[in-house]
């Protein structure tokens with residue numbers, strides 16, 4: 015019998031929803047526990063081996079303190095394959111929505127005043143790829159059951175999970191929805207990585223982009239379109255930023271220029 | 275009724291093959307010999323040089339690979355595979371005796387009938403030597419059926435040269451006029467390998483009879499324009515310049531669309547195209 | 560060709576006849592549009608007069624959005640055995656029947672695609688003519704009138720439908736429904752029919768002049784407007800999903816967790832997506848959106864002529880309705896014509 019691959023599941027700042035959605039896969043969870051030798055999984059186990067070297071590390075959450083940063087670096091040392099698990103780890107998620115606006119310290123003071131932190135010194139939320147090499151990723155906020163299990167299966171099999179480079183619109187059309195953009199709604203489907211099976215537009219609610227930005231996203235075209243439809247620049251940019259994480263930061267300047 | 279619903283053969287179900295041997299050709303290209311597993315022995319898979327097969331690997335997917343062996347040496351299928359991604363990484367983990375799926379052959383292959391009796395100029399770049407090996411072996415095995423055989427091969431460096439020992443041996447042969455070159459670093463092989471782009475080997479291609487010569491080219495996408503320009507200087511007829519192209523492929527049967535160029539499918543109307551096609555179809559090279 | 564009559568007062572009995580042949584599918588409203596949906600109750604089978612097109616064309620029955628094509632184990636690939644239900648699709652518009660004829664040719668040329676065939680032989684096409692809306696331009700693509708490709712075809716002439724029988728299967732249906740399909744078709748219906756034809760012909764308003772576009776595609780290949788469209792395009796792929804003659808698919812292998820088995824699946828794909836022409840070594844034959852748009856329109860307005868003698872656009876108008884940024888056959892042809 016081949017040795018089972020070892021797996022660690024680690025969480026930083028986020029809602030822990032990614033780990034929970036994994037726990038939610040009741041039937042498949044048993045399969046996961048028998049397919050992999052799980053060393054760390056705080057949400058599910060009591061006997062965690064923090065020091066263990068692992069073949070695969072699934073890292074959930076963004077990095078919000080210096081202590082987390084140190085821990086992340088340790089995980090990187092211990093893991094053969096490090097996987098950014100969910101939108102927080104991948105893009106920073108909602109807690110990074112104001113990333114790079116230069117006002118983080120100001121906001122922080124508003125919330126915490128002059129409080130002194132000694133153990134975990136806070137810092138602006140960042141996705142993990144800003145600090146360590148990320149070998150693979152699983153998108154979603156939280157990841158969809160099917161996509162996540164397929165990705166983990168591929169990882170355990172020794173493959174990097176690959177995704178089709180297609181936006182939410184693909185699955186939205188699979189489900190034969192009318193396009194909300196044509197209905198004057200602010201849908202971010204074309205800018206957003208697919209894989210969620212488009213639950214939101216299927217329920218007549220615009221996509222807010224929680225799967226993260228797709229490589230081919232044409233923000234400028236969507237901005238122009240939404241402005242034509244009567245949306246205000248601030249509103250559009252705010253939506254772009256919500257799950258735009260660190261990627262959108264690079265585009266903001268150009269977008270604001272176009273908006274004028 | 276206008277329409278009859280005739281089903282065809284099951285084109286998408288691979289048959290199982292077994293690896294019987296493998297060796298490294300370059301640091302990232304490996305040579306595999308595979309044969310059908312017992313239960314598929316009865317299938318007589320004939321093919322033409324220049325055709326390709328779809329190889330399937332459990333759990334990782336399917337991808338097209340040119341057949342590197344010659345139909346004149348039956349029973350064993352040979353491939354030269356470069357490690358570049360998901361499927362090919364896994365193929366490199368395979369050991370002798372391991373299984374993989376195969377379907378095909380697909381594509382038009384080289385127009386052998388048209389090439390009989392002609393002088394043949396083959397120009398290979400990098401991994402292009404894989405499909406062209408099929409043609410080369412075919413011609414060598416039927417040497418009397420063809421005229422002159424000129425073979426030019428360019429690689430990045432001597433380590434990247436596919437089938438190097440075989441080519442070195444052939445340098446001694448009087449069956450073909452063979453010239454090798456590398457972009458850089460021929461130290462240690464100066465007597466066998468030149469330095470410079472493959473186009474620079476055309477200085478050895480002389481006394482070409484334009485009416486009686488067919489040129490076959492295969493290499494990385496950037497290579498075609500330069501090589502074809504050289505060949506055109508010999509006034510070859512446009513339909514006698516053949517290029518073997520690569521495109522993304524998901525079916526091999528003209529259905530998935532990925533290999534489409536204008537109105538032609540690389541997997542059916544190609545991968546071997548003529549220079550006439552090239553000037554008539556944008557996007558070809 | 561046999562033509563029968565179905566009186567409107569017998570329309571409610573149609574379902575009982577059709578259900579004997581298989582599942583009944585027909586257009587049902589969804590938002591401001593329609594979708595082909597399974598009809599479970601006889602009163603739900605409604606021949607909407609204003610129905611012109613569904614969001615997704617009938618290709619979804621023949622090459623579904625997602626399709627498991629193989630089951631595999633490490634030592635075996637096997638085609639899954641599936642029971643494909645017979646489906647009677649009611650209300651198929653003429654342009655879609657033309658699209659079906661194109662798909663038939665496409666899936667049988669060079670190689671026969673059995674997955675398509677297995678589904679194709681299980682659909683019964685009941686076409687229906689209707690008056691065009693402001694998007695339909697099948698009169699310009701010669702696809703507004705059907706001669707073949709249907710089993711039955713309905714034309715609404717007020718109190719009754721004229722029903723054309725186009726195949727043996729269609730004939731079976733009218734035989735079984737002999738109490739509602741009447742052979743008694745007096746010559747004076749011809750007047751009604753001619754009047755309807757004339758009314759319908761005049762009702763087409765969308766004017767897209769496709770003459771010469773094949774050559775223009777060639778001549779305008781390097782025109783600037785392609786880049787302008789490329790800048791506007793969202794790469795959402797909707798245009799290709801909704802087009803009745805777009806057939807491209809992707810193939811993906813998936814393995815089951817902790818089991819030595821897996822599935823190979825086909826998914827609809829779009830040439831508007833970046834990876835469409837990507838090959839090993841990250842070389843992309845169509846890196847820019849403009850290049851990909853050129854492929855799409857080459858394919859719709861030009862390439863099929865080489866293969867099948869007519870362009871593959873059947874004038875259904877879906878791309879015009881669907882593309883959020885108005886890149887569609889109409890706007891492209893406008894630019895081609897300068």
Ligand SMILES: Cc1cc2nc3c(=O)[nH]c(=O)nc-3n(C[C@H](O)[C@H](O)[C@H](O)COP(=O)(O)OP(=O)(O)OC[C@H]3O[C@@H](n4cnc5c(N)ncnc54)[C@H](O)[C@@H]3O)c2cc1C
Nearest residue numbers: 337338339340354355356359360361362521522523838839
């Ligand atoms: C006609 C033809 C002949 C070929 N012959 C050879 C050969 O003899 N030796 C060799 O090493 N390579 C050959 N290739 C290229 C080979 O198919 C790719 O290297 C291979 O698909 C890469 O797969 P991957 O999963 O390892 O890479 P990844 O980059 O991980 O590919 C992921 C997916 O992209 C698709 N893909 C990527 N590149 C290509 C491509 N070039 N063509 C089609 N699909 C692609 C695959 O379907 C795969 O599922 C040939 C390609 C074609 C079209």
Ligand code: SF4
Nearest residue numbers: 183186193194201203
């Ligand atoms: S509704 Fe949104 S996700 Fe769906 S097709 Fe339109 S833009 Fe894309």
Ligand code: SF4
Nearest residue numbers: 210214221222224225
């Ligand atoms: S449709 Fe958009 S918002 Fe909804 S789950 Fe998918 S990516 Fe997230």
Ligand code: SF4
Nearest residue numbers: 805806807830855858
């Ligand atoms: S290549 Fe594009 S336009 Fe042509 S069938 Fe495929 S998706 Fe449609």
Ligand code: SF4
Nearest residue numbers: 802872873875876878
């Ligand atoms: S190109 Fe547009 S109008 Fe023509 S068939 Fe396709 S979707 Fe319909």
Ligand code: SF4
Nearest residue numbers: 792793795796798882
């Ligand atoms: S042309 Fe329109 S529908 Fe098609 S991908 Fe571009 S934006 Fe989407």
Ligand code: FES
Nearest residue numbers: 526529530531541
């Ligand atoms: S490989 Fe699918 S159409 Fe050519």
